[in-house]
Amino acid sequence: xxxxxxxxxxxxxxxxxxxxxxxxxxxxxxxxxxxxxxxxxxxxxxxxxxxxxxxxxxxxxxxxxxxxxxxxxxxxxxxxxxxxxxxxxxxxxxxxxxxxxxxxxxxxxxxxxxxxxxxxxxxxxxxxxxxxxxxxxxxxxxxxxxxxxxxxxxxxxxxxxxxxxxxxxxxxxxxxxxxxxxxxxxxxxxxxxxxxxxxxxxxxxxxxxxxxxxxxxxxxxxxxxxxxxxxxxxxxxxxxxxxxxxxxxxxxxxx
Amino acid sequence: xxxxxxxxxxxxxxxxxxxxxxxxxxxxxxxxxxxxxxxxxxxxxxxxxxxxxxxxxxxxxxxxxxxxxxxxxxxxxxxxxxxxxxxxxxxxxxxxxxxxxxxxxxxxxxxxxxxxxxxxxxxxxxxxxxxxxxxxxxxxxxxxxxxxxxxxxxxxxxxxxxxxxxxxxxxxxxxxxxxxxxxxxxxxxxxxxxxxxxxxxxxxxxxxxxxxxxxxxxxxxxxxxxxxxxxxxxxxxxxxxxxxxxxxxxxxxxxxxxxxxxxxxxxxxxxxxxxxxxxxxxxxxxxxxxxxxxxxxxxxxxxxxxxxxxxxxxxxxxxxxxxxxxxxxx
Numbered sequence: 001x002x003x004x005x006x007x008x009x010x011x012x013x014x015x016x017x018x019x020x021x022x023x024x025x026x027x028x029x030x031x032x033x034x035x036x037x038x039x040x041x042x043x044x045x046x047x048x049x050x051x052x053x054x055x056x057x058x059x060x061x062x063x064x065x066x067x068x069x070x071x072x073x074x075x076x077x078x079x080x081x082x083x084x085x086x087x088x089x090x091x092x093x094x095x096x097x098x099x100x101x102x103x104x105x106x107x108x109x110x111x112x113x114x115x116x117x118x119x120x121x122x123x124x125x126x127x128x129x130x131x132x133x134x135x136x137x138x139x140x141x142x143x144x145x146x147x148x149x150x151x152x153x154x155x156x157x158x159x160x161x162x163x164x165x166x167x168x169x170x171x172x173x174x175x176x177x178x179x180x181x182x183x184x185x186x187x188x189x190x191x192x193x194x195x196x197x198x199x200x201x202x203x204x205x206x207x208x209x210x211x212x213x214x215x216x217x218x219x220x221x222x223x224x225x226x227x228x229x230x231x232x233x234x235x236x237x238x239x240x241x242x243x244x245x246x247x248x249x250x251x252x253x254x255x
Numbered sequence: 256x257x258x259x260x261x262x263x264x265x266x267x268x269x270x271x272x273x274x275x276x277x278x279x280x281x282x283x284x285x286x287x288x289x290x291x292x293x294x295x296x297x298x299x300x301x302x303x304x305x306x307x308x309x310x311x312x313x314x315x316x317x318x319x320x321x322x323x324x325x326x327x328x329x330x331x332x333x334x335x336x337x338x339x340x341x342x343x344x345x346x347x348x349x350x351x352x353x354x355x356x357x358x359x360x361x362x363x364x365x366x367x368x369x370x371x372x373x374x375x376x377x378x379x380x381x382x383x384x385x386x387x388x389x390x391x392x393x394x395x396x397x398x399x400x401x402x403x404x405x406x407x408x409x410x411x412x413x414x415x416x417x418x419x420x421x422x423x424x425x426x427x428x429x430x431x432x433x434x435x436x437x438x439x440x441x442x443x444x445x446x447x448x449x450x451x452x453x454x455x456x457x458x459x460x461x462x463x464x465x466x467x468x469x470x471x472x473x474x475x476x477x478x479x480x481x482x483x484x485x486x487x488x489x490x491x492x493x494x495x496x497x498x499x500x501x502x503x504x505x506x507x508x509x510x511x512x513x514x515x516x517x518x519x520x521x522x523x524x525x526x527x528x529x530x531x532x533x534x535x536x537x538x539x540x541x542x543x544x545x546x547x548x549x550x551x552x553x554x555x556x557x558x559x560x561x562x563x564x565x566x567x568x569x570x571x572x573x574x575x576x577x578x579x580x581x582x583x584x585x
Contacts, residue, residue: 005364008358010359017344020346086342087338088342090308090340091338094308095359
């Protein structure tokens, strides 16, 4: 019971902090909007007739949702560094609850925040006319949450090893961009050269994006699908479990 | 009286450097126990082991009857901690910080409201409870941390340098709360400080710590009694000459130079003053000022270590400060 309430209070803290940060919520519109409108229209215009049955904007829309989940989730790790820097981490770490609950509370909280960001992008897609199926929106929510668990766990794990905010910036180059470019977010992976296709298949985000596309694009995506929906979800969930174990271990060694 | 804290040969080394060296202390239930020593003496390391933050290299410690290694969770439930560095969430309100702590420490949900109000009242923060912590002053944050440490009714409250960096008025406030606690709650307080007056005014017993060891442990009054007599401080134009004169003519040998002044420890300070002045003037040493005082803890520390207590190096503070600046830049 104590563990559960510890978990709940840590979750609540992350979400409260996020909701108070209006700037972060408002700015979360900007990047996806640029990708969808400027990048999507620009590339789409020079690729006319590239993928039968799909226009380019529609194709990258679920990819940009995935990208938002990726970048937001990774960025959440920074809260661990803040907490360490400002001493708040000590208050949490000496509390009489397990590191598993601490990690899980923080992870769920950050995932909730990332989920809100992802949902905002999907709603943006509604506004831009890229999708119009409210059922698909609701099916996307649990899938997005599953995607964020693993990604947030990566961010938290890395941050738990880091001492300064400066070094956290390296995540952008070493993790965010490779995972993004190799996830099939901007192009289907079928026609890629072998090495790139194999690299993409090792990337858990590939299956997350694939699942989102299956839900949001429906039949039009069928020919390009990487895996059936349930397999996608299974792979993402498996990755989540592994990352939660790693993250709990990483939090356990934090002082 | 039972002992609420007991350590036996408690030791902590970092890469071969012994920070705490075979410590044997026992703290009685209900007392305010002061750990006094310069920065780096091992006070915080000692407290960290008692709070289960650090594992001892060797030796054992029990807090509230629980072993700090084997029964860490039980120990954590028994203690409240006010860390040396700030540890509040400044994006949450005071009440939210307290609510969170109550949840983390398993306070029954039905009692949250009443306990939060109780501790807020104690530290006089009721008016500001629903403001974000970032609008609090340093002293108010400290008070909130004190309140937070009390919500789960701990048996032992650890205060690690509770008034560091605070203005004199706020320090008085914090001291008043701690004294109030002792009166109204059944609580044991362990306090570390490098401020002599703080240890003196709050503690029932004081342990003087230096280089990882306890070098003296007693009540403040008894510690001062171990010094022989009063301290006369003299500023003069020629200290070495005066020092030699006093040794020769008055057999005053407990003499040392500190901060540009001569400090003499002697019995019957009052009656000696005229003779000191006489001796100096007769030998053409010009005395600028002379003062007499009863011994204080500073003298006790000097007596045991041969050094005056070093000022806190302030390593911790700039680190936090730079973070705050960075945050602003972002």
